Amino acid sequence: MFENIRLAVKGIWSHRMRSFLTMLGIIIGIASIISIVSTIRGTNEQIKENLIGAGNNNVDVKLSQGESEYYMDQGSPDGIMTVTEDIKKEIRNLKGVVSATFYNKRSWTEGITYKNTSLENGSIYGVDTEFLRTKGYVLQEGRGFVDQDYKNFSKIVLLDDVATQTLFPGETAIGKIIEIKGEPFTVVGTIRKSDAFEPVINSMEDYYMYNQNSNGMILIPQATWPIVYNFDEPCDVSVMAENTDIMSSIGKKVEDIMNTLVVASPTSDEGEGETRLSYRAADLLKTVKDLQKVSESTNKQLLWIASISLLVGGIGVMNIMLVSVTERTREIGLKKAIGARKKKILWQFLTEAAVLTSVGGILGVIVGIIMSQVIAKMSQTPVAISVPASILAVVFSMVIGIIFGLLPSIKAANLNPIDALRYE
Numbered sequence: 001m002f003e004n005i006r007l008a009v010k011g012i013w014s015h016r017m018r019s020f021l022t023m024l025g026i027i028i029g030i031a032s033i034i035s036i037v038s039t040i041r042g043t044n045e046q047i048k049e050n051l052i053g054a055g056n057n058n059v060d061v062k063l064s065q066g067e068s069e070y071y072m073d074q075g076s077p078d079g080i081m082t083v084t085e086d087i088k089k090e091i092r093n094l095k096g097v098v099s100a101t102f103y104n105k106r107s108w109t110e111g112i113t114y115k116n117t118s119l120e121n122g123s124i125y126g127v128d129t130e131f132l133r134t135k136g137y138v139l140q141e142g143r144g145f146v147d148q149d150y151k152n153f154s155k156i157v158l159l160d161d162v163a164t165q166t167l168f169p170g171e172t173a174i175g176k177i178i179e180i181k182g183e184p185f186t187v188v189g190t191i192r193k194s195d196a197f198e199p200v201i202n203s204m205e206d207y208y209m210y211n212q213n214s215n216g217m218i219l220i221p222q223a224t225w226p227i228v229y230n231f232d233e234p235c236d237v238s239v240m241a242e243n244t245d246i247m248s249s250i251g252k253k254v255e256d257i258m259n260t261l262v263v264a265s266p267t268s269d270e271g272e273g274e275t276r277l278s279y280r281a282a283d284l285l286k287t288v289k290d291l292q293k294v295s296e297s298t299n300k301q302l303l304w305i306a307s308i309s310l311l312v313g314g315i316g317v318m319n320i321m322l323v324s325v326t327e328r329t330r331e332i333g334l335k336k337a338i339g340a341r342k343k344k345i346l347w348q349f350l351t352e353a354a355v356l357t358s359v360g361g362i363l364g365v366i367v368g369i370i371m372s373q374v375i376a377k378m379s380q381t382p383v384a385i386s387v388p389a390s391i392l393a394v395v396f397s398m399v400i401g402i403i404f405g406l407l408p409s410i411k412a413a414n415l416n417p418i419d420a421l422r423y424e
Contacts, residue, residue: 005351012356022320023360025313026400030361030393032309034368034385035375041384042376057098057241058135059251061258063234064280071107072233077277080234081261091239091254096246100239100254101134103127104225111181112218114167122163122216124180126225126235132191134240142174142189150223156188163216164190181228185220234261251281310397313360314404321353321408346413353405354398361397365390 012019063070063080070077083102092100104126112119125131129145132138140161149156157178164173173187225233237258241250258279335345368390372383 005355009355012352012359018320019356019359022316023313023356023363025309025316026357026360026397027313027364027367029307029310029313030364030397031368031371033307034365034390034393035371035383037389038368038372038383038385039375041386057244057247058238059241059247059254060236060238060282061251061254061279062236062282063277065277067280070277072104072230073106073108076230076233079263080277081263082232083235083237083258083261087257087261091237091257094239094250094253096242096250097254098240098242099130099134100237101128101130102222102235102237103131104222104229104233104235106229109216109218112167112178114176114178117167119163119166119216119218122166122218124218124220126222126229127219128222131219134238136194137191138194140190140192142187144189144191145219145221149221153223153227154221155183155185155224155227156221157185158189158191158219159187160191160217163218166216180218180220183228191219248281255279255281310400313357314400317353317357317401318404318407320356321349321405322411324352325349325408325412342413346409349409349412350402350405353409354401356405357397357401358394361394364397365393368393 063077088100088102091097106124109119109122109124112122112124127145129147129150132144137160142158144158145156148154157180159167159173167173167178168176173190176187177184178187179185220228222235237254239250239254241247262278369385372385376383
């Protein structure tokens with residue numbers, strides 16, 4: 001085997017230009033496939049990052065009416081039990097859950113004022129101590145909520161950047177007192193989204209998804225929530241998964257647990273039928289996969305087109321191997337005359353064809369990686385080089401050499417030694 005490889009390399013090197021031109025079809029085909037696969041992977045990662053956000057593995061499970069979120073601004077529904085400590089513990093102990101937060105929410109704020117300034121159309125949350133960590137917020141100034149705040153039913157608030165700028169333009173918010181429905185609350189801190197979560201906004205749907213709090217967000221301790229809103233109000237849950245790949249399964253498990261709280265299956269008339277209330281997980285990962293499928297279906301067509309050049313390259317290999325057999329007819333006859341078997345001759349030429357296409361495959365991978373980087377810079381399209389795809393491309397090029405080198409190898413092995421020695 002090693003002797004055959006050495007002879008193959010020697011033969012390729014002795015006809016460098018001819019060998020390079022023969023490999024050109026293989027090089028172009030492999031390079032095209034590598035660059036397309038890299039673009040597909042890069043685009044898929046970009047789609048995931050755009051929708052989910054880098055480093056953000058949150059799954060929101062909300063009380064919903066049919067396909068739409070149920071807003072507590074409409075009033076607290078009957079037949080939905082409040083979350084118990086056992087439910088919270090069960091969810092937090094799920095395999096793959098890093099943290100979980102349970103919170104109440106009003107989507108439209110009213111009666112939130114500081115002096116003569118009011119916060120309109122913002123959101124207010126009653127949160128637990130895990131909210132900031134799970135939802136990807138960090139303190140910007142001041143302090144967060146501590147256990148003592150919940151025990152003492154402290155009337156304190158945290159504000160995001162928008163709420164701070166709206167209520168306290170040009171002022172320091174910390175220590176100031178705002179009113180929420182006539183109740184005084186002291187601002188103890190300001191928050192902002194973590195730098196790790198920076199989704200890309202490419203459409204109006206993305207804008208609405210990630211800018212629900214563009215008019216400001218206020219957080220108060222969940223224990224204080226009944227002071228301004230309802231007692232025993234159903235709440236939503238958000239969990240952080242270990243990674244994005246298990247978000248869907250985690251969301252389904254949490255959804256099933258939360259739906260044990262739906263005891264009366266309340267419904268409401270919606271024109272043609274009735275819409276049930278239930279907890280539903282916002283499955284962003286499914287949306288990501290649907291978009292990735294659309295992207296991949298288009299790019300797979302390009303892969304088939306690129307594969308045509310591999311076919312052309314294979315035909316070129318067959319042609320040059322047939323020429324090589326013709327040129328070396330006397331050599332083959334001499335080897336057969338001194339006892340070389342058909343199998344040895346066959347393997348010699350098959351090895352030469354495989355080495356020829358393997359070298360072309362390696363060069364194709366290198367050119368493909370360079371092409372991927374050029375495409376990324378010129379079109380601002382993200383790419384992700386796939387090592388398995390690169391290895392597979394080289395192996396595939398070797399297989400092409402074996403397949404298209406088979407006919408010339410069989411021809412060489414079947415030559416009559418006497419006729420071969422007489423060949424001029």
